[in-house]
Structure formats: structure tokens, C-alpha cells
Amino acid sequence: MAQPRISRIALSLLPPAAPGGAGRIMVAAEADGGPVGWAACGYHGDRWTDIERLARAVVGTVPTHTTRRHEALGLAGEPLRLQKGDLGGAGALDNAVLDLAARCAGVPLALWLGGTHNARVAVADRLRWADAPADLAGEARVRALVERVETRVARHGFATLTVACNDADPEQLVTLLTALRRAFGSRLALRLDMTALPAAAARPLVGPARDLGVSALIEPGIDVSVGPERTLVPIAVTACPEHGGILRGGVAQIMRILTNHNGGAVVALRLAALARVFQSEVLLGAGSGLAVEAALLGQLARATPADLQPLDLGPDPVVAATDGVTIVDGVLELPDGPGLGIAPDPALLARAERRAEIAA
Amino acid sequence: MSKLAITGVVLRRIRLPLDMVYVSSMYVMNDAFRTVVELETDAGLVGIGETLGTEECFGLAAALAKSWLGRDARDRLGLRRAFGRSVFDNRNGRNGWSAFAGLELAAWDVTGKAWGLGLAELMGGAVRRDIEVVCPLPAVIVPGVVGRAELVALFREPKNAAGVVEYALAQRQRHGFRCFKYKSAAASAVYDLAVMQGLRDALGPQAQLRFDPNAGYGPAEATALCQRLEPLALEFYEDPTDDIEGLANLRARVSRPVATNMCVIQLDHLPAAIRRGAVDVVLADLFMWGGVTNYRIMADVAESFGLEVAIHSLFETGIGTTANLHLAAALPRVQRANDSGHHVLAADVLADAMPIVDGRMRLPDKPGLGIALDRDKLARLTVKEVTVRA
Numbered sequence: 001m002a003q004p005r006i007s008r009i010a011l012s013l014l015p016p017a018a019p020g021g022a023g024r025i026m027v028a029a030e031a032d033g034g035p036v037g038w039a040a041c042g043y044h045g046d047r048w049t050d051i052e053r054l055a056r057a058v059v060g061t062v063p064t065h066t067t068r069r070h071e072a073l074g075l076a077g078e079p080l081r082l083q084k085g086d087l088g089g090a091g092a093l094d095n096a097v098l099d100l101a102a103r104c105a106g107v108p109l110a111l112w113l114g115g116t117h118n119a120r121v122a123v124a125d126r127l128r129w130a131d132a133p134a135d136l137a138g139e140a141r142v143r144a145l146v147e148r149v150e151t152r153v154a155r156h157g158f159a160t161l162t163v164a165c166n167d168a169d170p171e172q173l174v175t176l177l178t179a180l181r182r183a184f185g186s187r188l189a190l191r192l193d194m195t196a197l198p199a200a201a202a203r204p205l206v207g208p209a210r211d212l213g214v215s216a217l218i219e220p221g222i223d224v225s226v227g228p229e230r231t232l233v234p235i236a237v238t239a240c241p242e243h244g245g246i247l248r249g250g251v252a253q254i255m256r257i258l259t260n261h262n263g264g265a266v267v268a269l270r271l272a273a274l275a276r277v278f279q280s281e282v283l284l285g286a287g288s289g290l291a292v293e294a295a296l297l298g299q300l301a302r303a304t305p306a307d308l309q310p311l312d313l314g315p316d317p318v319v320a321a322t323d324g325v326t327i328v329d330g331v332l333e334l335p336d337g338p339g340l341g342i343a344p345d346p347a348l349l350a351r352a353e354r355r356a357e358i359a360a
Numbered sequence: 361m362s363k364l365a366i367t368g369v370v371l372r373r374i375r376l377p378l379d380m381v382y383v384s385s386m387y388v389m390n391d392a393f394r395t396v397v398e399l400e401t402d403a404g405l406v407g408i409g410e411t412l413g414t415e416e417c418f419g420l421a422a423a424l425a426k427s428w429l430g431r432d433a434r435d436r437l438g439l440r441r442a443f444g445r446s447v448f449d450n451r452n453g454r455n456g457w458s459a460f461a462g463l464e465l466a467a468w469d470v471t472g473k474a475w476g477l478g479l480a481e482l483m484g485g486a487v488r489r490d491i492e493v494v495c496p497l498p499a500v501i502v503p504g505v506v507g508r509a510e511l512v513a514l515f516r517e518p519k520n521a522a523g524v525v526e527y528a529l530a531q532r533q534r535h536g537f538r539c540f541k542y543k544s545a546a547a548s549a550v551y552d553l554a555v556m557q558g559l560r561d562a563l564g565p566q567a568q569l570r571f572d573p574n575a576g577y578g579p580a581e582a583t584a585l586c587q588r589l590e591p592l593a594l595e596f597y598e599d600p601t602d603d604i605e606g607l608a609n610l611r612a613r614v615s616r617p618v619a620t621n622m623c624v625i626q627l628d629h630l631p632a633a634i635r636r637g638a639v640d641v642v643l644a645d646l647f648m649w650g651g652v653t654n655y656r657i658m659a660d661v662a663e664s665f666g667l668e669v670a671i672h673s674l675f676e677t678g679i680g681t682t683a684n685l686h687l688a689a690a691l692p693r694v695q696r697a698n699d700s701g702h703h704v705l706a707a708d709v710l711a712d713a714m715p716i717v718d719g720r721m722r723l724p725d726k727p728g729l730g731i732a733l734d735r736d737k738l739a740r741l742t743v744k745e746v747t748v749r750a
Contacts, residue, residue, distance in 0.1 A: 003477075064477060066484035067692060076692065080664050105475045107434065114653060115437030244665060248635055266484070273657040274664055277627050305437055305657070 003062040004031040004104055006097065008359045009055035012352035013043060017289050017319065023353070024288045026344055027051060029096040031063065037100025038343060040290040041092035041260040048354075050089025055358040058093060063101035066266055069094065075263045079270040080243050087263040094264035095296055103339035109296070112339075113269065113303035121301040121332045122310035123317050124160035124191065125152050129168035129176070142172075142179045149180065153188065156318060157329035160189040160310040162218070165197050165205070174208045181212050189310075191216040191236075199223035209233050216254055216309065218283070225251055236283050236309070238262070239271045247278040254309055256283040259293065265300045276306035285312035291323040295340040298325065298332040363432040364474050368400035369425035369463070373418045373744040376675060377706040381505055383498040384543035385576030388505055392675035392701075395421055396709060396738065399466035400749075401433055407470025408729060410679040411462025411647045412455075418744065420452055420459035425748040428463060434471045436464055440653055447628050454625060457650030464651035465683055465729075472728035479683065479729055483656065483690035489723040491688045492697035493716060494570065495537040496704070497528050497559075499545035515547045521554040525562045531703075532563065536718040539568035539595065539697040546576025549585045560592045568697065572598035575622055579606045586614045595696070596641055599623065608638040619643040621672040626650070627657060634665045641696070645672035646683055655687060663693045673699035678710035681721070682729045689723045709738045 010028040017024070023043035030036045041047060057072035070076040073090040102112035110116055132144040149161060161180065165173055173192075180190060192214050194202050202220045206229040209217060217224070218236040225235055225246075236254035237246055239262050246252050255275040257268045272282045284301055286293040294313050301308055311332065313320040318327065324342040326333045335341030376392045393413030398406050411417060424443065431439060443460050444450035450457060472482050480486040500514050501523040514520050528540050540559060544552045552573070559569055571594050577585060582601035589597070596617040601610055604623050611618040617640035624633045625648045633639060642662050649655050659669045671684045671694060681702040688694045702708070703716055711734040714721055724730025 062485075064481050064485060067487055067690070068485055070484075078663050079660060107475075111432075111434055113437075115432075115435035115439070117437040117441045119438075248631075270660045273660040277630050277657065277661045279631075303437055305440070305653070 003064055004034050005062055005360065006030070006059050006100065007032045008357060009059055009093070009096070011048065011051055011356040012349050013048065013354035014348060014352055017315065021315070024290055025051065025092065026290070026292065026349065027092050027096040029058070029063070029100045031100055031104060035100060035103035035339070036343070037063070037096045037098065037103060037339060038292045039092045039095035039099065039296065040288040040292040041088050042287045045086055047086070047089040047092070051093050052356055052358065054090055054093050058097060059358055060360040063097050063104060069097065070266070075267055079263070079267055079274070080239065080241055082263055082267065083240050083243070086261055087267070088260040091260035091262065091264035091267070094266065095259065098265055099296070099339040106338050108336055108341060109299035109339050110302035113265065113300070116302045117305045118302050118308055121298055121308065122159065122330050123321070123327050123332050124162045124310040124312055125149065125156070125158040125317055126162045126164060126312065126315065128164045128166070129172060142176050145176060146179050146183050150183065152318060153184070156327045157331070159187070159330045160191065162191040162193050162312055164193045166195065170201055170204050173205060177208065177212045177214065186213070189215045191218055193218040194221065195219040197221065203227070203229060206232050216283070218256060243274070247274060247280060252280065254281045254283050256285060258285045258287065259297055259300060260287065265296065268300055269304060272304045272306045281309050282306040283309035283312065286314045286320070289314040289316060289320045290344070291320060291325050291342060292340060292344055294320040294325045294332070295334060295342050298334045299340060301332070363402070364405070364434050364470065365402040366399055366428050366431050366433050367402050368747065368749040369428060370398040370400070371418065371422050371425065371746045371748070372396045372738065372742045373413055374677070374709065374738070374741040375743050376677060376741060378675065379704045379706045380498060381502045382496070382543070382675070383500050383502065383511065383545055384572070385546035385574040388508070388511060390505055394677055394680070395462050396677065396679065397421065397462045397466045399433060399463065399470055401470055403474065405470050405473045407433060407466035407468070407473070408679055408731065408733060409462045409464070409466030409469060410677055410683070411465070412458045414455070416455045417458045420455055421462050422746045422748060424459050424463060429748065429750050433467045434474065436467050436471070436653055439464065439467060440651070454648055457626065457654070458647050461647045461649070461651035464653065465646070468652050469728035476727050478725065478727060479652070479686040480690040480723065483652070483686070486689035486723060487692050488689055490720040491685045491723060492539060492720050493537070493700040494539045494541050494697045495528065495531045495535065496699070496701050497524055497540055497542045499543050500524065501527055511545065512547055515545065515551040518554060521551055521558055524555050525558040528559055529562055535703060535716040538566070538719045539570070541570040541572055541598070541699065544571060544573035544576065546573040549581060552585065553588060556589055556592055556594070565593070568595040570595050570598055571600070573600060575599045575602040577601050579609060582606070583610045583613050586610060590615060598643060604629070604633050604636055604638045608636040611638060611640070617641055617668070619670065621645050621648070627654060630658065630661050634667070639667065641668040641670050643670045643672045643699070645674065646687060647680065652687070659691050659693055668695065669693050670696040671698040673701055675701040675705065677705070678702060678708045678714050678731060679729065681714060682724060682731050685721055685723045686729065707737060707741060709733055709741060
């Protein structure tokens, strides 16, 4: 059976979504004279050079040969043992090829990945302390943040909000959570993203989080995850080499999987299989804030045979859900065309600050 | 986007005659029943599947087929979710999953045909195309089906142990097998030891030998027997005793690997087996595990927790045998030979033969499973037929 081969991989470095933010990488995988598959990831670390290097092993191969490609990309083998660092470059490259494979078959990516386990994929909104005007402080700032959430919930129907802890002190966060609970009652599930929060700052938040009905603590750190506080609120831990022990020991009830960082959509499905068998929920997340990645996350979520937490689409889910991807009643609506069903806006690609091309 | 809508399902319960009398601790039989599935679609493509052929499984498959009419055959995950999102949803235990497996295999086959890809390619690509297979050895060579009481007397005769060894040598001569599975009747540990010692002496140290009494021995007797088999360096002990607890206790007392196709056969069995350290090898039967999707999930979990996966068989037609070849081709974790009883079938339903050359079978390279049915053969073997259409 003759299958098309990947003739070209193109990379574009896009400017940050907001001043001071990180750039984004758009990956395009093209078949001989045929369709183009797309993927996006954040620009940090060695991702650009990783993708350039790995792309040389991918061009000339057949998009459907996932297992052999994974050997070349370092994504083969035990899905947990792979998780030793950032697999974002390999993950983005693999995601672009998966989109290409689905487009070659003429079916949406979810169907290419096996079908639709989750017909309805909910999305969480995201809130940072910095999301209010810089000149506001104290109660005024909290009020502005709550109003922001009210506006977005009214417009997009979010039923879950992830509150990012990284730029607020614990006291401010408790005040904010209290105000949110007061404003929304039980209509809005609250998650607390504690990524990179020091243990000393994380631990005092757990009790108030429980009292305020927070539904998940995301990455509260090892001290909280294995300490006495762990029983208070469900914990989400990003897939890591130690996850076998986490699953066996029931330490966390949610496995967070980042579509690029953890190695792309196929590795994500393999990780989700572990989560499902050990009765852990899955929280899928993205980081670039681009529609291409939001579409990938939505397609992947449909095909994930596990109980899903509402998706984290990145810094601003409303911005990520553009160009054919929308959020209606808190649910991600996806186009039904082949692959991701969308392609990046040419005007966006024209703004690329750097480009590279690897041809067969 | 057009669907590959299911317009009809034809189920045939078939009786497969065997070239041997298969004697184990569970069966004395010279035939096997299977269910053959044909999934018709609005595109004119037909998917072929197979599963167990018990009356229960056949009936459940027919009932399930009705709920598949009009569904997209490519949406295997949607069909699986509709069947059983939770453990409780599937109300028929492993029979339910077996029924699902037959229909699901046909869905994979027709999807592959629609996309021009083999099943192994749909699963990520073949990493091998020549698949080593195992030769099953009956507990005793008998000319016809006999009752259990009569059978017991045969295990007192040392010459019968020698008969099993002679059969193994003849099969090796004919097909080039390097791997053999002895089906113990669990009637006599002394007899079993004699057979295994005879096999090792006759087949040499390179032959892979599996010992499978189908959990017929109690935990203490099984442990003592396996300990006495240790010097023979068997490939593994397959279900030497029953249940996760029994296997875990035995495994702690032997050095060779322990395998199961009876005690860990559903996804919800895996955590307990992993926590308890019950087995080294999940010898998984596609049709007990509930189909290709469940099989892949099982393989991912097994791999992540250091368990091996090997492929079990119980006298499938060429359809199921080919499906097992695709699994072995597509799952890098599968390193051991596939169980297969195909060469002892006296008849099959496929148009093409499936030769074993140098102990290996060849993966087809056409779309889907890559096989075609022989209508005349199928008709001759069919004992019951159900057609489900709108």
C-alpha cells in the first residue's frame, strides 16, 4: 500500500501573544503535493533546535508509521519513563504529522486517533492576579477580577475556572477565591494552579481551598502531594517518571497531560490509558495559546478514553479559541474538517520572526 | 464528512473441526466453536471479525449488533463508550466484552479497508512481519474424545508422556516450531513432570517450553510442582494455579516467569495484579480482553509497570489468527511467540492458506486484516446464522 511521504517540515517563530510573553513555534508538516499538518507550541528552552534536529529524521517517512517515527523522536517505549524532561519539540513535531496523517485519510484527527469517547469537551477559563488593571489593588482589584470572570462566564458559559497562583501571595488568593465563591456559589468549579509555588506558600492554601470547595489543586508540589494535606482536595500532577508510584499509591486523583511537553497526542493517549485503568481523571493542557493547539487539544480530548477535567487551553482560553474553534456554553466546538479542521491565519505566519525549512 | 455507516451485521456460529483431540484440564475436544462477524457499511465495504463461539457470546453479539446499526464503523471509541463507559455498564462480564471484541475487530477491519491501511498500520505501523508462533501440545494423545474418568487412567502410563514428546517432535519437523505449550490436564504432577522432562530432553535447551494446567492445581501443589520444574528453565508457568492471590503467592516462590490468560483478563484486573506482583507476563487473549482498543490500553499499562505482553489463542479461525499477527506486528512490547492453534484446524474460513514456515507466520499486507473469506468453506462450517439489518 503506497502511502504519501512527508516532503517538508517548516518552522515559524511567531511573536508573543502579549508583551513580555514567550514566542510561539508553528510547525507545518507537508506531504508530497498534498495536505499540510499543523502544530503549535511555546518557544522556550531548546525547542527550536530540537525540532530542527528531529525534523531531519521525520522528513521522507510515512505519516502513518507512528511507532517508527516515535523511535526517531525519542517517544517510543514506556510512556512514563519518557517523561524525563521537556518533550515539547518532539511532541509538536509528532502532532503536526498526526494532523497530516488524518488529513491524508480525510477524517478529523479524533477519528484518526480512534473515534469519539467524549462528545462534549468542557473548557476551563483561566484567571491570574495580573488580569486586572495594574493600578488596582486590594478589594478593588479583587472586584475587577470577579467582574472579569462574570463577563466571560456570561459570554462563553464557562463552568470551571483555573486560578493561577504564581503572581499572588496566599492571602490575596484566599481573598480572591472567597470573592469568587461568593459571586458564583456552586455554579463555578474552582481549580487552583499551584505550579512553581514554593511548598511554604502552597501548604497554607490547602485548608482554605478545601473550605471554599476548590475542586482540584494543580501541581501543589511534592511536599503537599505526599503530606497530610493531600487528602483534603483532589490533586493533579503532571505525568512524570514517578507516576507509576503515584498511581499505585493513589497520591493524585488527576493526571495532568500537556500535549506538547509530555510528548504529543499519541503519548498523551497512552498516558491517559494508565490514568483510566487506575481510576485517575485526566486534565489535558496546552501552552501556546494558539488556535491550532486548542484544536489539537479538543480533538485529543474527544479521543481520550478517560474521565476528563475541563481543558486548560493556555494563558487565555478565549484567545486560543479562535479561527474556527469556539467556546459555547463552556464547551469547545470544533470544525469537522479533516485533521484539526483549521489552518493558521496566513497573516499570522507572515509575522514570523524566524523561519526554517527541512526538506526531504 | 461522510460516515462509514453500519447497515447490517451478519453473525455466523461455526464449528471448526480439529486435526487432534485437544486435552487439557478444561477441555477434551476435537472441535471448537467460533463466531464470525461481517459488518456491512453504506460504502459497500464489509468488515470481518471473529470472537468466541459460545452460545452466550453469539447471542450477546447479535443483541449488541442491533445497537450498532447506523453508527460510524470508524468511531471505535464511540462504540466502545456506548458499550461500557464504566465497569458496571457492561452487564455481561467477560462474555459481554468478548461479544464486543468480535464486532470491534470487524470495525477495525473495515476502517483499514476504507483508509487503505492494514490493521497493524492503523495501530501505528508494523515493527515486524514474520511472527513466531507456538505449538500447542495436548496433555495426552488420544484417537478420539474420551470421558474424564477414562482419561485419568491414561496419566498413569509413562508411554503416554512419551507420546506427547513424539507429537512435539513431529510438529517441529513439519512446521519448524521453536516454542511449545504443554496443556496439562492437572491430573498428575508426576505425569506432568515426566512430559516436561521429556520435552526438554528431546527438544533441547534452546526450545521455549510453556507449562499450562489452566489453574487446575491448587496453590500448594502448583507451587511444589513449579519448583520441581525450575531446573528445566521453562519459558513460563501459565496459570499454574488460580486467581491473582494464588499466582502472586506462587510467583514469590519460583524463579521462572509466571503468565496468565485466566486471572488478569479485564482492564480493572490490572491494578490489583500490579500491586500484588501476581504475574510477569499478561498472556492476553484479544477476544477475552474485549478487542483491539482494550488490548492497546492493557499493553500500555503492562509496559509502564514492567509487565510483558504475549498473545494468547484458543483455536481461532484464520480471522482471529491474523488479528493476532497484527497485534504482534504492531506492539513492540510483544517479544514472545504468539499462541496459535491454527495449524491443527481441519478446516478454515479463509480463501488463502496461512502456512507456518520455520515456526513463523507472515503478516498479510493488504488493507484491514488483509484477508478474504471463502464463502463455500464458511457455509459448510456454519451451524447458526443471524442477520441484523434495519
